[in-house]
Amino acid sequence: MTAKLAGPWTRRSFLSAAAASAGTTGLTTAQAAPAPFQPTWDSLVDGYRTPDWFRDAKFGIWAHWSAQCVPEMGDWYARRMYIQGNWQYDHHVKTYGHPTQVGFMEIQNRWKAENWDPDALLDLYVKAGAKYFVALANHHDNQDNYDSKYHAWNTVRVGPRKDLIGIWEKAARKRGLRFGVSNHSAHAWHWYQPAYGYDPEGPHAGQRYDAYRLTKADGKGKWWEGLDPQDLYTGRNIVMPDGFKTIRSVEAWQQEQTAHWDEKPPLHNPAFTRQWFLRCRDLIDSYRPDLVYFDNTTLPLGQAGLDITAHYYNASMAWNDGKLEAVVNGKVMPTEWRPALVEDVERGFRENIEPLPWQTDTCLGDWHYSRGIFDNHQYKPASTVIHRLCDIVSKNGNLLLSVPLRGDGTIDSDERKILEDIAAWMARNGEAIYGTRPWRTFGEGPTKVSGGMFSEGNSKALTHEDIRFTTKGGALYAIALGWPRDGVMRIQTLAEDSAVAPGSIDSVHAVGAADGLTFKRTRRGLEIKLPEGLAGSPAVAVKIRGAGVA
Known part of the structure; x- marks a missing residue:
């Protein structure tokens, strides 16, 4: 479902065209009140201040949960299952079939969340000391985990058949938690491109994978009838050329493409950027999160990221009687832009006290559930999490901890024990964490x-x-x-x-x-x-x- 918007794509025309496309569900909440934030770095830097709720909370828990948890083979499965020679490709061929016939869209439909109990999980997270909860709204695999108005590949229609974000949001707020969402889909246009490739070796050599050949018409009579696979896989943006004969030659070509891991919009595919904006605005307006985590250096997709951040800040003020309660996370921020949002440091630390509030996000194991980490008991122990929390808080930061969920929506026994151990420590010592500020030295x-x-x-x-x-x-x-x-x-x-x-x-x-x-x-x-x-x-x-x- 790609929005068909024509004409030159300047910032002004982008916002007006997006609002027109949204119809009556457009920027009504933001337009109902003054809009002090403009979509420029200067405006965001000058106007933003981190809300006290975030500075006081210190500790959040994250459900980094998507269909990539179904194989229980760790992170980036939806990309690596299309790379011959990778261990996740080998697992996919052995377990599900060859990616010429069984692509990741089929795994998305296998995701049923059949044992998911969000109330029980959030009770455990609250007991462990979390003051805010973040749910993954979409990943690089480009499936929206909510009732998306602008993207048919969503969990209401495919896989769980549930509005996961809506259910998480209600359960979190019922427990007095601040609620956040993470948005990773701005990278889908380049991250997913191996799905258009092929095996260079073996019995399927030269046969293109499912993304390359499937169209909307091919879904007639199948579970995905009416859906266009090209909307999911994002189109032929960086397609592997014909003629590779060895895995090593493909690896060399793919390494050359690493330059495409950037935040710039695909100039040859403006529809992707337009669609991303509409989907993200829909997410913000529908669920009114307190925090939006962007898995991006600075902000995603150039001007579109500035547009959505300004909209979010203005909307937050409209929802909260003129008080800005919104937090946006971005990464690797230049010093002059850091005041515009709360910088996130993925799996990392700071050496000293930072003048501005910041956040570390890390995970007990791999970002998407890994059976091997559980079987080998390789999670971070509770003591490591506690030590990192204390170090981060002493330097003006927060810790956002991901607890991987299986595809069925459950956590394993090792993860539960870690959370219970954290809970025991926080019950006694939380006074030294919550609502504190850095001292004269960390x-x-x-x-x-x-x-x-x-x-x-x-x-x-x-x-x-x-x-x-x-x-x-x-x-x-x-x-x-x-x-x-x-x-x-x-x-x-x-x-x-x-x-x-x-x-x-x-x-x-x-x-x-x-x-x-x-x-x-x-x-x-x-x-x-x-x-x-x-x-x-x-x-x-x-x-x-x-x-x-x-």
Whole structure:
């Protein structure tokens, strides 16, 4: 279902044509109130301030869930199943059939979500301490997980036959959670192009995969009658040339195409950009999310990303009596553009306190469900999640944690145990996390944390010698990221001659406890005798009061 909009495609004509295409379901919410945000970087930078709800929340949980979870073979299945020589291609051929006959559209229809219980899952997420919940609205595989007005390949019509986003949204708000959606589909136009390729070797050599040959007419009498596969696979944008004879030659050609992993709109396919805008605006207007996560460097698709962000901010103000409550996530932001939104650092950290609020998103395992990670018990343990949360919060950030769901909508026993362990720690220590702000320094300790995108794999495990600070209500919270062997927390930053905390320290309490702890302050640091009942805790938080820390 591609919108047929003609004429030169300037920003002004884009917005007006999109509104005309939307009919009475257009920008009514935004138009009902003043629109202080214009679709320019200058306007977004000058006008945006991160809402307090996000700064206070600190911890969110994400359901990164699409049809790519059905094979239980990890992330990017919808692309790699079309690449001969890849292990996911081998699995697909063995399990479902050859991609000339069984393409990813068939996997989308196998996604039934038959055991999905969103209420039970969200109860668990709330117990684990999440203050906001994010649901995947679409991925690079280009299926909308909601009742999409502008894209027929959606979960109401294909696969689960449910409005997943609508159901998630109601369940989240019922529990007082802020609700977010993630949008990854701006990359579909180049990410999906292997579906138009072919095997260079073997019995199917030279035979094009399903995306190349299927048309709407081919669906007559089949489950997808009335649907056009080209709307799903996005059309022949970067098609593999004829004539490759070896897997290695195809790999070399594909490597040359990596330059297409960018945020620019496909100039030869403006209909894709128009359609993306309409779908994203429909998502925002229909479900009124508190957060929109874009899986993009800066914003998606050039001017279209600016258009949708300005619309979202203006709509948020209309929904909230003039108060801006919206959060947009984008990645790898230039310094001058960072104030326009909340920068997201995928699977990474910051080395120091950031002046503006930010977010890390990471996953217990692979982004899409992987049976192998479960079978081999390779998830991040609860202690790692807790340590990363404390480090991130001490530097003015939030943690968004993905808990992979199986295709049927359930989580496995290892994931459940991790969430229960996080819940136990957060129930006692959440005071040191929620509603806090960075202190004068983020912390101390010997372990270096590597900053930047995908940096979590370069960082060593944090230990009891690594201390992180937060502050709230005139108190300082110090969190040791492990249990010291002798039961004594030592904080060099709070030594008696400290330039950071030159005043007095009057009291120290374990977070959640009424009785004060024994402490002494020397030139080497503040030494605190911890209660034995906390021995073995993955992180120990204390609350410190006095003129030196207020």
